[in-house]
Amino acid sequence: MSLSKNNLKLITSLQQKKYRQKHNLFVAEGIKVIMELLSSTIKVSHIFTTDESFLALSEVDFTVITDLELKKISTLKNPNKVLGLFKIPEKINVNKDNFTVALDEVNDPGNLGTIIRLCDWFGISELVCSKNTVDCYNQKVVQSTMGSLTRVNISYVDLPEFLSNTKLPVYTADMEGSNVYKVSLPEKAILVMGNEANGISNEVSEIVKHKLTIPRFGENQQTESLNVATATAILLSEFKRGLE
Amino acid sequence: MSLSKNNLKLITSLQQKKYRQKHNLFVAEGIKVIMELLSSTIKVSHIFTTDESFLALSEVDFTVITDLELKKISTLKNPNKVLGLFKIPEKINVNKDNFTVALDEVNDPGNLGTIIRLCDWFGISELVCSKNTVDCYNQKVVQSTMGSLTRVNISYVDLPEFLSNTKLPVYTADMEGSNVYKVSLPEKAILVMGNEANGISNEVSEIVKHKLTIPRFGENQQTESLNVATATAILLSEFKRGLE
Numbered sequence: 330m331s332l333s334k335n336n337l338k339l340i341t342s343l344q345q346k347k348y349r350q351k352h353n354l355f356v357a358e359g360i361k362v363i364m365e366l367l368s369s370t371i372k373v374s375h376i377f378t379t380d381e382s383f384l385a386l387s388e389v390d391f392t393v394i395t396d397l398e399l400k401k402i403s404t405l406k407n408p409n410k411v412l413g414l415f416k417i418p419e420k421i422n423v424n425k426d427n428f429t430v431a432l433d434e435v436n437d438p439g440n441l442g443t444i445i446r447l448c449d450w451f452g453i454s455e456l457v458c459s460k461n462t463v464d465c466y467n468q469k470v471v472q473s474t475m476g477s478l479t480r481v482n483i484s485y486v487d488l489p490e491f492l493s494n495t496k497l498p499v500y501t502a503d504m505e506g507s508n509v510y511k512v513s514l515p516e517k518a519i520l521v522m523g524n525e526a527n528g529i530s531n532e533v534s535e536i537v538k539h540k541l542t543i544p545r546f547g548e549n550q551q552t553e554s555l556n557v558a559t560a561t562a563i564l565l566s567e568f569k570r571g572l573e
Numbered sequence: 574m575s576l577s578k579n580n581l582k583l584i585t586s587l588q589q590k591k592y593r594q595k596h597n598l599f600v601a602e603g604i605k606v607i608m609e610l611l612s613s614t615i616k617v618s619h620i621f622t623t624d625e626s627f628l629a630l631s632e633v634d635f636t637v638i639t640d641l642e643l644k645k646i647s648t649l650k651n652p653n654k655v656l657g658l659f660k661i662p663e664k665i666n667v668n669k670d671n672f673t674v675a676l677d678e679v680n681d682p683g684n685l686g687t688i689i690r691l692c693d694w695f696g697i698s699e700l701v702c703s704k705n706t707v708d709c710y711n712q713k714v715v716q717s718t719m720g721s722l723t724r725v726n727i728s729y730v731d732l733p734e735f736l737s738n739t740k741l742p743v744y745t746a747d748m749e750g751s752n753v754y755k756v757s758l759p760e761k762a763i764l765v766m767g768n769e770a771n772g773i774s775n776e777v778s779e780i781v782k783h784k785l786t787i788p789r790f791g792e793n794q795q796t797e798s799l800n801v802a803t804a805t806a807i808l809l810s811e812f813k814r815g816l817e
Contacts, residue, residue, distance in 0.1 A: 439683065443800050450799055452791015510814040543810070544817050547696015555694055556687050559806035562799070566787070566807045570754040573788050 332377065332398040340377075340402045340414070346464045353417050355466035359409040365476030366415055374414040377402065383411055404468050417466055423484050425495060428517050428568070429455040432462045433488055433533050434524040435557060441465060442473025443558040444522070449477035451565045456481050457519075459488035459533075488521075492536045495519055499537045501529055502560050506540030509567050516572065522561050541567075576621065576642040584621075584646045584658070590708045597661050599710035603653040609720030610659055618658040621646065627655055648712050661710055667728050669739060672761050672812070673699040676706045677732055677777050678768040679801060685709060686717025687802040688766070693721035695809045700725050701763075703732040703777075732765075736780045739763055743781045745773055746804050750784030753811050760816065766805050785811075 342348035343356050354374055357366055360383065367373060367389070376391040379399050399408045423429070430448055435441055441463050448456050463470065465483045492499055500514075501521040521537055523529035529537065543555065543563050555563070586592035587600050598618055601610055604627065611617060611633070620635040623643050643652045667673070674692055679685055685707050692700050707714065709727045736743055744758075745765040765781055767773035773781065787799065787807050799807070 443803060446800065447803060450787075450789055452789070454791070508817060510817045543694075545694055545696070546813055546816070547698070555806070556690065556802075558800075559687060559691060559803060562803040562806040563810045566810060569790055572790070573752060573754045 332392065332394045332402070336375075336377070336392070337398075337402060340412070343414070344404065344468060346467070349417065349464070349466050354414045355417055355471060356404075356412060356468050357415060357471045358403060358405055358412045358468075359472070360411055362472060362476060363411050363413045366413065366479060369476070369479035371418055371479055372416040374416055376411060376413045378411040380410045405472070420484065421482050423455055423457055423482070423486070423491075425497075426517070427455045428453050429457055429495075429497070429519045430561070430565070431457045431459075431488060431492065431519050431521040432523075433459045433521055433529045434461045434527075435522065436463055437525055437557075438463050438467045438469035439473055440525065440556070440558045441467075442470045444561050445470070445474045445481050445483070446477045447558070447562055447565055448481045451569050453565070454480075454482050456483045457488070457491060458483065458485050459530075460485050489530075489532045489536060492519065492521070492533065498539055500539040500541055500564075501534075501537045502543065502564060503528075503540035504542060504554075506542040509541040509543055509564060512541070514568050514571070518568065520561070520564055520568065522557055522564075525557055576636065576638045576646065580621075580636070581642075581646060584656070587658070588648065588712060590711070593661065593708070593710050598658045599661055599715060600648075600656060600712050601659060601715045602647060602649055602656045602712075603716070604655055606716060606720060607655050607657045610657065610723060613720070613723035615662055615723055616660040618660055620655060620657045622655040624654045649716070664728065665726050667699055667701055667726070667730070667735075669741075670761070671699045672697050673701055673739075673741070673763045674805070674809070675701045675703075675732060675736065675763050675765040676767075677703045677765055677773045678705045678771075679766065680707055681769055681801075682707050682711045682713035683717055684769065684800070684802045685711075686714045688805050689714070689718045689725050689727070690721045691802070691806055691809055692725045695813050697809070698724075698726050700727045701732070701735060702727065702729050703774075704729050733774075733776045733780060736763065736765070736777065742783055744783040744785055744808075745778075745781045746787065746808060747772075747784035748786060748798075750786040753785040753787055753808060756785070758812050758815070762812065764805075764808055764812065766801050766808075769801055 349355050373389050376389050377394050497519050499519045593599050617633050620633050621638050623640050741763050743763045
């Protein structure tokens with residue numbers, strides 16, 4: 330067996346969102362990530378691997394390929410033995426009663442991946458994204474979530490509409506907000522985090538009632554802002570620390 | 574004026590640490606980062622720019638280059654008008670009385686950049702790195718610090734020796750440590766954070782007395798670990814929140 334031209338074309342096309350949606354497939358790579366996905370509820374479509382011993386572990390359709398072929402289909406600097414095609418899971422409705430993280434046009438795949446891991450860590454099952462947020466089946470997101478992708482329910486929604494219809498209090502990070510260390514935070518809320526350069530959109534800003542500030546310390550008042558993923562980490566920690 | 578072959582060769586060589594050390598120079602790109610560096614105590618060596626209007630702002634040696642030439646010397650996907658060579662500042666001794674973040678073999682330039690921004694945000698002036706931690710003048714670090722590089726004193730040291738000689742209490746993140754939300758933390762300490770895959774080294778682990786755990790929430794007990802930068806964010810927030 331080896332890699333067919335059609336498969337090469339299919340796998341390469343899946344680097345683009347429109348082809349992921351057309352074929353309802355996404356790509357994951359590396360033994361660790363693939364093993365996490367195989368043991369999750371996400372359904373595998375096909376595995377391409379250079380290492381047959383890997384195949385003994387699971388009943389899946391597979392093709393043995395050469396190192397050179399793997400290199401052709403991989404987007405990693407150092408391809409790691411296996412690349413898999415997985416079925417994009419069917420959408421599950423957002424559970425509107427749970428603590429929810431909402432993202433408004435987060436563009437960087439690494440940031441989305443880190444935030445998905447944070448949700449998983451803090452036991453947050455609902456992640457809601459504006460339609461212009463980076464796709465969670467983008468390969469860089471898949472690789473950086475380290476399996477957390479399978480444990481967080483991610484939905485792409487009309488964010489202003491979603492936020493207008495919630496019964497939960499809606500919070501965001503803002504330089505002009507209340508000191509997060511000094512306010513009392515509810516057990517259930519929606520935390521909206523914004524775009525890397527521009528923060529949350531005006532439309533969303535008008536809906537958000539509660540603005541939180543992570544205070545700056547020391548004399549250096551020039552630090553622009555925290556990265557969206559580190560700010561999310563600190564705010565989620567503040568929401569959750571009282572529950573421990 | 575245009576880009577000479579020698580300059581092309583010099584700038585490209587500075588992507589490697591050994592040439593940065595040989596020439597005592599590092600590279601920064603983009604108007605925002607360059608402006609931050611020009612207004613700091615870091616000394617500029619030479620500026621290459623496609624946009625003359627930029628030059629009116631500062632008295633520096635410069636060369637006007639074409640877009641194509643900028644593309645040749647840039648490591649960015651979208652080069653932004655200017656690339657500068659700056660002098661690596663002389664080492665300042667670590668102030669051993671200050672709160673210090675210490676890194677043990679952090680490899681990823683993005684993580685180091687994020688941690689430098691966090692130090693700047695939380696008013697931490699001392700960042701101490703093991704010699705095998707990624708170089709802070711690596712171009713990806715320089716670009717991701719957004720100017721914070723100029724406000725944090727970064728030293729590369731023999732970390733076990735440094736930690737053995739401190740009078741401050743030494744903390745690290747560990748899955749088997751004390752719940753960080755439930756312990757009382759000192760105002761001044763050293764917080765050691767470890768390598769992305771392996772955590773802190775055995776040698777360092779033997780010296781560290783205080784181990785802190787960021788508790789996991791919810792039923793998902795499979796989340797592997799938090800990214801080193803997000804864990805640093807949460808722990809620094811915990812050290813500092815009581816001081817506000």
